[in-house]
Amino acid sequence: MAPIKLAVVGAGPSSFYVASRLLSLLPRSGPHASSLKIHLYDRLWAPYGLVRYGVAPDHPEVKNCTHKFDEAATDPRLRFFGNVNIGTTSPFSYALPLSLEALMPYYTHILYSTGCTVPILHPALPPSRYCIPALSMVHWYTQHPSKPSPPPLDRTSHVTLIGQGNVSLDVARMLLTPPDHLAKYDVPMPVLDILRRSAVQHVSIVGRRGPLQAAFTTKELREMMNLPDSSMVPLDPALLAQVQGASLTRQQSRTLQLLQKGSKNKPGTTAKTWSLDFFRSPTGLTTPVSPSDKARLTLAHTTLDPSSRAVPTGESSTLDTDLVITSLGHRSELSAPWYDPALGHLRTVSGRVVNADGRVVRNVYASGWAAMGARGVLASTMMDAYAVVDTILRDHFPGEDVQTTAASGPESAADKAAEADALEVLPKEVDLDAIPPEVEAGLKEGRVTDFEDWRRVDAEEIRRGEELGKERERMDWEEAHNFLTKTRT
């Protein structure tokens, strides 16, 4: 068979699901096993992307998918190169910069699984000391290499989250869960210290539309309702009454039931509270003159137009708050190749990357959030990854209608037409084992990490965690680098 030597840019869940699927469809025991090589590149030193640096610490079950990824990594045809930043400007000085052009000659196939790493901001709420994107919070509590400074929780009693998705509820839950409950999870000690000093008493979760449009899922809402020492400020019964009778999806009706029932702790019985503030759209944030005062958030009141868009009613109100956290979704990086600003992610058709003129770029693919935008849970990422693998195999074995997952759908005539007119950017024949010399040198220096490095760090993090009676104690790159240097023989 013609070789498939695939470079994957990004080593998050989508990337690993693609790799693991390809490896199992072309099993090691098969006669052509050696024609498949998969090299995963990540600009972070550790693999797993959002599974390590996004999943909330109190959702450890979600991280079980890494067992499958670890399994894939035992296949010698898969290699991982951490701390290699392909193409875009690296946010981390220690990551090895490598242009896409320098990578291309070494691979017959390239897959972009770079995710959506840029938070979407609110035009009325520029970042400041009073307003930060939720991603900074997530990066803080997961000890992401971007190292945002910790939030000043000891001086914060009122937090306002803008956006009503699951990221927003994750942040709210982290702020309102007693730190002792979080201590057994993968929450870094410095994060726990700050949470223990937190003065947060109330979290307002603001959305411009109503309960039926909220993006959070029932699991996350239920967790809020069950917080051990917080209660929800009851919703205006009129708000819930007005949506009765509408034709609801299963999820909407279950969400409504939860909202009607309210939190496990009755209102007024707890010091800490939270609220869902529907039909409010921020129009500005006035920062205080004295640092001891609160900032003032102005909210336009909204209603839904016939197409369920939020439109202002003309009324407005203000909310005094210490910290505004915007959680309005994410997009891919502007500088990513084949990025489409109108979409907020790469331009693709069935996983094939398409250039600005609409031409398929042969053997270049995208999967996960880089291809479909920042939405969906791990299950959707997995299904998308499997569908992209079907596309890759269809292209590699023309004439065979490969369909290994219901998600990929039958091959369409349009797929074939697009493929016929494809742009050629990658070589057909390459040295299957070669990697760019910069990466080779980086590995020798210890600047570029491989999967074995990660295994050692992973085991050490778990060992440190055991000593502290918790899931794991994370290392940052400095610690991991020192650890690897010391223990490398």
Next chain:
Amino acid sequence: MSARTLVGKFAACPPTRIAFGQRQSLRIHLRRPQRCLSSHAPSQVWLARSAALPVFSRTRDFHSSPASCHGGVTRPKPGEGIKVHFKDSKGNLLKTVEANEGDDILSIAHEYDIDLEGACEGSVACSTCHVILDPESYDKLPEPEDDENDMLDMAFGLTDTSRLGCQVRLTRDLDGMTATLPAATRNMFVDEADTSLARVAGAACWDCQNYSSTSHRFM
């Protein structure tokens, strides 16, 4: 080597099904990940599986590889277990297998190489093991708990008789039940309009600003 040979190999199609130049749909059955080492000797695995598989099973060739990870369930002696029919999303029978009382559908699927994922490994934190049951069997089961329903909310191709495979434990009266894999399509997770985020009262588009997550610091 031609690509066709390889496709035939990895799909493990019996050669009679692959005619040169003839297009056909290859529905590839996956081998389960080799997460754990099987205690079976390969020959036993081969025999045990052969008995349960149709003559032209496409999974046969997979036995040339090391024994795969099973679902941690023990297979009953043929004829003594509870029968479960697994069907694909189009309703075609994949396999009829036998399992014991108390075994769950996800583990059974793993044991018999049915392509049902369990991303969270049965901890009710994902919906990847979603299956659709025949109505009669569905009604015999206790109602799903809240946590299972919360996950089913997010399952693709949800029906009135959907369950998470990991939460369905076999009882004798479920003998002969059918578990159908859902008909998930790509469209189910890509058609939530890209425009939804850009809509806000009084604002055009939130997407027009560049922002690097690392440029911001608290204080």
